[in-house]
Amino acid sequence: MNPVNYLYLAALLFTIGAAGVLIRRNAIVLFMCVELMLNASNLALVTFSRLHGNLDGQIMAFFTMVVAAAEVVVGLAIIVSIFRTRHSASVDDSNLMKL
Amino acid sequence: MSLMTLAASGNTPSIPAPQIEYGQLSPMLIVFGTAVVGILLEAFLPRRLRHPAQVGVALLGLAGAFAAVLVLAIQGYGGTRSGLLAMGSVALDGPALFLQGVIILASVLAVLSYAERGLDPRIDGVPQDPFTAQAAATPGGEQEQLATRAGFATTEVYPLTLFAVGGMLLFPAANDLLTMFVALEVFSLPLYLLCALARRRRLLSQEAAVKYFLLGSFSSAFFLFGSALLYGYSGSFRLPEIADAISGTAPITPALANTTQNDALLLIGLAMLAVGLLFKVAAVPFHAWTPDVYQGAPTPVTGFMAAATKVAAFGALLRVFYVAFPGVRWDWRPVMWGVAILTMVAGAVLAVTQQDVKRLLAYSSIAHAGFLLTGVIATNRQGIAAVLFYLLAYALVTLGAFAAVTLVRDSRGEATHLSSWAGLGRRSPLLAAVFALFLLSFAGIPLTAGFTGKFAVFQAAAAGGAIPLVIVGVLSSAVAAFFYIRVIVLMFFSDPQPNGPAVVIPSTATATVISVAVAATLVLGLAPQYFLDLASKASMFVR
Numbered sequence: 001m002n003p004v005n006y007l008y009l010a011a012l013l014f015t016i017g018a019a020g021v022l023i024r025r026n027a028i029v030l031f032m033c034v035e036l037m038l039n040a041s042n043l044a045l046v047t048f049s050r051l052h053g054n055l056d057g058q059i060m061a062f063f064t065m066v067v068a069a070a071e072v073v074v075g076l077a078i079i080v081s082i083f084r085t086r087h088s089a090s091v092d093d094s095n096l097m098k099l
Numbered sequence: 100m101s102l103m104t105l106a107a108s109g110n111t112p113s114i115p116a117p118q119i120e121y122g123q124l125s126p127m128l129i130v131f132g133t134a135v136v137g138i139l140l141e142a143f144l145p146r147r148l149r150h151p152a153q154v155g156v157a158l159l160g161l162a163g164a165f166a167a168v169l170v171l172a173i174q175g176y177g178g179t180r181s182g183l184l185a186m187g188s189v190a191l192d193g194p195a196l197f198l199q200g201v202i203i204l205a206s207v208l209a210v211l212s213y214a215e216r217g218l219d220p221r222i223d224g225v226p227q228d229p230f231t232a233q234a235a236a237t238p239g240g241e242q243e244q245l246a247t248r249a250g251f252a253t254t255e256v257y258p259l260t261l262f263a264v265g266g267m268l269l270f271p272a273a274n275d276l277l278t279m280f281v282a283l284e285v286f287s288l289p290l291y292l293l294c295a296l297a298r299r300r301r302l303l304s305q306e307a308a309v310k311y312f313l314l315g316s317f318s319s320a321f322f323l324f325g326s327a328l329l330y331g332y333s334g335s336f337r338l339p340e341i342a343d344a345i346s347g348t349a350p351i352t353p354a355l356a357n358t359t360q361n362d363a364l365l366l367i368g369l370a371m372l373a374v375g376l377l378f379k380v381a382a383v384p385f386h387a388w389t390p391d392v393y394q395g396a397p398t399p400v401t402g403f404m405a406a407a408t409k410v411a412a413f414g415a416l417l418r419v420f421y422v423a424f425p426g427v428r429w430d431w432r433p434v435m436w437g438v439a440i441l442t443m444v445a446g447a448v449l450a451v452t453q454q455d456v457k458r459l460l461a462y463s464s465i466a467h468a469g470f471l472l473t474g475v476i477a478t479n480r481q482g483i484a485a486v487l488f489y490l491l492a493y494a495l496v497t498l499g500a501f502a503a504v505t506l507v508r509d510s511r512g513e514a515t516h517l518s519s520w521a522g523l524g525r526r527s528p529l530l531a532a533v534f535a536l537f538l539l540s541f542a543g544i545p546l547t548a549g550f551t552g553k554f555a556v557f558q559a560a561a562a563g564g565a566i567p568l569v570i571v572g573v574l575s576s577a578v579a580a581f582f583y584i585r586v587i588v589l590m591f592f593s594d595p596q597p598n599g600p601a602v603v604i605p606s607t608a609t610a611t612v613i614s615v616a617v618a619a620t621l622v623l624g625l626a627p628q629y630f631l632d633l634a635s636k637a638s639m640f641v642r
Binding site: 007010014017018021027030031034037038040041044045047048051052053054056057059060063064067070071074075077078079081082084085086091096 | 292306310323336
């Protein structure tokens, strides 16, 4: 199969993720959408790696996975602490600083 | 020829051990090592010893890193020499070394203002620092009160800050997009956590953290996808090799011949990479997080974030545009013109309507990002030097201003609403005068650090042919000066409120921060020549 198709898929997944971040309300869902964007980038990276015949892209994909895992740790800690305070994970409720 | 067959073919290629220049990388290694030591202290020391030990270790580590930067500068790396370290993924050159020095200086001041325990009243004889007793306890709950009584303190902030500083040192020095991405995350993740740790107004603080985290990870996903597209375009993550692929001097492989035809990969990749970086420098239209996060985060953390993050992010922005993309500057310059104009105008105009000191300083930092962008757009050596000097001046003044904000307090903690600052000049002439000096420097009034910096970037932008940008810059400086001077008038020429806030006498830590910032404002304003020379000597990127 033409590897360019994988790039279209990656772009589609990235767009779905970005749209999700902008549309959804729940912090956990937002966060999952960000993870989807990171995974779309991984798909693009390995596809380009294959196209160019070098391994840089695959190595970057590994680093992305590690970074995503670290981000989950930090992100869930923050979201859980705010959930325990407010009993809601909706980002629309976080509006104390609105003018 | 696929990758599978390469690996399976009989003659296994030997993997050369990577060469790591530990000496030249020592500023970052010292900071990361100190952070690890801090984690160990947290695990093994009894609670009452942790605060002094952590502060001491953090300051010692930062001093060591600064000494390493000085040694490298004496060896000539600030100007005449340069080099690529760690197999070409880290650059050691003038801008990197200069900005590393600035970041370390800023973090020393930030750690000092973290360590302040004299502002909040003691509870059961235990001094209270600006951070929550226990981050996991629900705000206002029983657990929180118990933790406060027991004298708990979140001393993890020091190792977290050091990890962030390590990432910031690496960010402007990163010579490939992989290192840059990792550095971006290494300094962002601890900052998200630090934002959530305020002692007072914890709901605001947690809200700031969740906003910063969600928007920050959103923007780093853009950075990553941009890097993927640029890798697709050029077949490499190295900034110089991307530049070669753009200029057509790279050795042509069949794949490269195909992808370098495709300008969409290059331009979309560059745009997405720029979104990630512009988010970190808080340029309009990627600034929406700034006021909320600056307001909600504990004020010493806000100072650290405002100063050090901006320095690191502008370093990376300069390196990306000057090392990897000089060949397409006719494509990115018009867009950056627009971003710079929007940032300057929106930052200055929106600041006028603010009623909270921290939000005001947040919008002022947005406006400053715009002034700095005019220096980036100059695309000449003078522009790099001007941005370096501006960052030094801006970082020190910002830390001083936020440290001054922590001193104005009422019974509920810091009194940040502007109305409660009315008449501060009569209650505490010294603090009001110092804060007025910082504001004048932000406004760019002559004889202060801000004026020298602004003059340098505008001069460079004019030399780079961006006269309209300079005109917009000067006009928005005038708008900005209006709201800075409004605060000064409010402090000195209006009557104090009957039950307004009091100015707390700080301990040596905050007093040191403010005095260093005052000294820097005056020295960089009155006798800037030495530092201007230093910046202009340091203004060559290694390729």
